[in-house]
Amino acid sequence: MRQLTALDAQFLHAESATTAAHVAGLAILDPGCAPGGTVTREALVELLRERLHLAPALRLRLATVPFGLDRPYWVEDTGLDVAAHVHETTLPAPGDEARLAGEIARIHERRLDRSRPLWEMHLIRGLNGGRVALYAKVHHCAIDGVSGAETLAALLDLTPEPRPVEPPAPEPPPTAPGLAGMLAGAVSRSVTHPVSALRSLARMAADLDVIPVAAALPGARTVAAAARVLSGKDRPLPELPSLSVPRTPFNGPIGAERRFSYGSIPLADVKRVARAFEASVNDVVMALCASALRAWLREREALPERPLIAAVPVAVRTASARDVVGNQISVMVAPLPTDLGCPRERLRVTARTMRTAKRRFAGSPATWLGELSSVLPPAVTALATPVVFRLASIVMPPVNLIVSNVPGPQFPLYLCGARVLAYHPMSVLTDLSGGVNITCFSYDGSLDFGILSCPNRVADVWRLMGHLREAMDELLELVEPVRPAGPVAARPPREMIPA
Template identity: 80%
Template sequence: MRQLTALDAQFLHAESATTAAHVAGLAILDPACSRAGAVTRECLIGLLRERVHLAPALRLRLATVPFDLDRPYWTEDPDLDVAGHVHEVTLTAPGDDAQLAEEVARIHERRLDRGRPLWEMHLIQGLTGGRVALYAKVHHCAIDGVSGAETLAALLDLTPEPRVVERPAPTPRTTAPGLAGMLAGAVARSVMQPARTLYSLGRMATELDTMPLASALPGARQVAAATRMITGRGRELPELPMLTAPRTPFNGPIGPERRFSYGSIPLADVKRVARSSGASVNDVVMTLCASALRAWLRERDALPDRPLIAAVPVAVRTASAQDVVGNQISVMVTPIPTDLACPRERLRVMARTMHTAKRRFAGSPAGWLGELSSMLPAAVTALATSTVFRLASIMLPPINLIVSNVPGPQLPLYLCGARVLAYHPMSVLTDVSGGVNITCFSYDGSLDFGILSCPDRVADVWRLMGHLQEAMDELMEQIEPAGRLTPVGSLPARQMVPA
């Protein structure tokens, strides 16, 4: 018996007419090395039938408690037919990147059917160069970024020849309790809810300075420091910067439509910049995002005079929880230096900011996201979440966007015999997290980006992808032949102009 955690259930409750809370990925495939020279729907269905036992999230469906009195349970679907989850479409000629992105955005807009396992796969034929694409989505209540990559990995091979996967010995099925058991659990948790709320408040008090909006309240930092001293939790922690998000075109109520763009940057270039500056790969990724967002906002005369605030998901999944369905994530909220005109200075400040955030996270992992989700009874959060999210987007957004970087394998992989050329991740847009989301996945020598937006907020999402690539070129141009970034003082005068 597995019940959704409060955080998992929050992803369900966040869904509305304008929000679809699934994560997804777009794999670009080259079928030339496969036996048939093609990837067919029948081949994909056969592969899923052989390996679905390796991916628990694909076998489970929701069992809801009457009137949403408690969080739903997972139950194994005895009638699972993977063929009903696999779809196929062929693009009209020429089948270019823009057409593919448009088709994927349309599919991504649609919410998953909660009456069956929460996933779909769409095989997209007709791409230029004989390529094929596979778009796969799974509800965020079932997976996070890392477990999503692991779910996909169950279908992948190290060679064009698919490996043989043995069927496991029969094991007890995951089942939900009966109606009486569900209602008994709901009553028990309702009785304990006041104590649970007080516990969550106590835990959150130590982290007030890490929470957007709350950290800006008068006395929040002093309360957090005093609570940590009393409880002995992370007394010697670095002080974090202010986490007040400025108003931008990204923020405000979102609509139901989506736009998508994608592209890749050589990982070797990112590593070269990181080595030359003493930064990490993730510092460079965050700087690229800051630079792209700055350029996009400047073009529209909408650049704030202070840094944007980004939420950065952090995987906290342990080895013992590898097969656990649901989310094992936390989040770091950090400023990104969109207010700095000098690329070198942006990288330096971003590296310093991320170093502080990581030190703070290591000393006191931010658990406020889960605690916040646990504070109210399940029935209240089920009714109120989407409304609260919309009100927050209108009044004062807690963050400007989410930026996520998921590490992946640095060797070629194959699906149904076809080589995976790239894998572009996609995530969730909500009213409260902003109308644009940037996610990247490192794979086989590349950083593969996926940018999702609401057209009411960012219509020209390809322009944002272009700015990312321009930002990489900008950093590479500053590396001297010796492999070092040039000192800030030697940059051209036009790059030193204050924001």
Template identity: 60%
Template sequence: MRQLTALDAQFLNAESATTCAHVAGLAVLDPLGGVLDRATLAAVLLQRMHLSPVLGLRLSEVPLGLDHPYWEADPDFDLAHHLFEAEVAAPGGEYQLAEAVARIHARPLDRTRPLWEMHLLSGLSGGRVAVYTKVHHAAIDGVSGAETLAALLDLTPEPRVVEVAPPPVERGPSLAGKLYGAAVRTATQPLRALGSLARMSTELDAVPLAGALPGSRQIAKAARFVAGDRRARPEVPSLHVPRTPFNGPISAERRVSFGSVPLKDVKQVAKAHGLSVNDVVMGVCAGALRAWLVERDALPEEPLIAAVPVAVRGTTSAGSGRGSTNGRSDTGNADSTGGSGGARGAGGVVGNRIAAMVAPIATDVADPHERLRATGAAMRAAKRRFVASSSSWLHDVSALLPAPVARLALPAAFRLAGAAFPPINLIVSNVPGPQFPLYLCGARVLSYYPLSVLTDLTGGVNITCFSYDGMIDFGVVACPERLDDVWSLMRHLGAALEELLDE
């Protein structure tokens, strides 16, 4: 039976009046002279839903929140609750599309139904259409979200034939089974929390916020000695988080911007500096953030601290620390499947199987090439540490509190910590994608812009990118109270890459 892990449940618990914990993607399509309408999209969804189990599963709660919920098939599934259509305001440009998407992105998903929605947006200039899809982060992570969409896509304008499968029959446990499981896990929670705490202590100097505390490195070394772990650990750079306008309590409003840069240009810069594509992406983000902060006379003297989701695909445990990191030279990293706790079903994975790496990005360096080299060096140091460590702290932090306590305390804890002691300045994700065109219902996917989550704890801006068909597509989500002009940040991303192309 599929029960949510502590990390999966944390994405549910983090939601509040100002936080929605879903990940999303915006596909812009060219119908190629045809018509992409709701009926056509609905037919493809119904035919291929079995290829992605998350589309048919809903939450099955444990009474009084005594334990983490389960996944069960929705016996009353109705596509009308998940597939919507709307027309973007004239003239149908990128600003109007972004405004429409931001309004949808700010709305929470209905927890009584499978946790996803798809919106067909027409009225775009040039005869284009867009499809915005959001799925709760409790059910998927970044790459598995892209894989969920990929189940609907084709390699040619002619849709492939997919045999319709019977609906899933998976059911949650009985009420007695839920209560019995909750009782067992409540009784064993102290031991499991001690285990998580012991594992965390061995990597204390690499954990956000804790790593900036005096003595964290000495405590981590002592904990590893006691645990008999003699593996050498590269020291991580300072993780002291400077104050920026990005950090602090967020509102319920969202702003969205998006744009693309040529992948060949990023590879050119990477080759010239002996870096990976992902290092260049991080360097470009550092340049854009620096420029935005300089314009507002808000640039801190210290480098910003970014959290980078990391792929741990293919491991049996998120604690193994042997998944692929975000350093692949041709595609980047990123927030991916793999690791502990995800439940695999026919055609996909339900749940999160991710780790995270935290590193400074050199926003304090004025020269763009020196900034890139400094960011690349910090990323390489963080990767070496990630590979050498257990890399399970994200799961361990999530598992420290009993389910009922975490459910009640997490939103307030996030808001307090985000205001007083932010552990990071922002999240930057780079998701690798296919380098060939894809099609949806005969329409060609021109671009795919990923959009992610904002919380009080992780900052009021999130930058995510997806490499697709020769381009790197950036999606930026921001709270307008923390970042007042999301399109200027998008323009700075393009300008930061141009700086690096100039020798």
């Protein structure tokens, strides 16, 4: 039995009629080497039953405290029916990428049932080329990017032949503390909450210059520097650029509908550009996103003069917390140089900005996300969060969007004997974080992108995916320029796993 942290509970509180706070992934499978040449729902259910003990986030359900007086607890669901969480559907012809993305968006819109473990899987047939798709979603209160990848890895194999898995060791399931215990804990924490809230505010003060909105206030840097001196952590830290958020079509209240697009870019191309510009793979990813967002905004005559501000999730999960359900994340906030017209300069500025943000994060790891979530009492936070998120999106959005890059294995994996061709991640949209989210996952030589949007903000989400590919071609031309005269050896086409 374990109580949700303030940050985990915040993902529950963020849900509303227009916000579903789960993370998900779309795996494209080649069933050619699977038994019978296909992946069946029955095989997937049996695999889950055999390996459920390897994925703790899939076994637990919420035990809520009466009247929301305290954060919920995780408790083992001893009556879990795995089959009830696994669904199957078939796309209508022609089973192309647009139809698949539309189906995924509709599934992603729906919130999870909080009365049972917070996950679902959908096996989707009818894709062209004989492929099969698997969409899986888990509530963000239970997993972050790293633990989500590890949960998926529990179901995957290195060969088409499934590996043997030891059955779980018998042990008594954890239980919730009971009604009296929950209420006693709630009363105890409510008494000590003012003191813990003041401590959280004091710790947040040292990070005031990197907290969205607060960083733009006059004197934020001075207050943060003074707080670090008082805390005994007065080390020289690099100064971050302005985090003032420009107005864009991405920001404002979102609706309940979603749009989704996906596609892949060869990782070898990204690494080639990174080497040529002495940048990291993540720097190139951020520069690609900056270029795609700039192109999309220019088409709509909505490009601001200032850089966009992106929130970049950072994993802080340690080896000792590997099996802990919940979030072990922080956030870096950094400008995207969408204001620069030259792609070479955009990449150079992106690399410089990200290096500064990483040095700042390493010198003073930001804990403000968890601290901010714990400032108000749980009952107040639950009621206030949706209202605050919507109001902030209108008055002063803290960021323009979230961009996330999750590293994955560079070798093929198999699910129920079928080869995983690509894995496109999906994350959360909220009023606060903007109406578009770009997430990518590196797998087996590709960068697999998933772009989620609210159609009230970004209706043509496939255009953004197209701009990402165009941005990659643009950077490759800088690395491999076309010669003005003489025979030119044609570069072999780069494989694009679509979409």
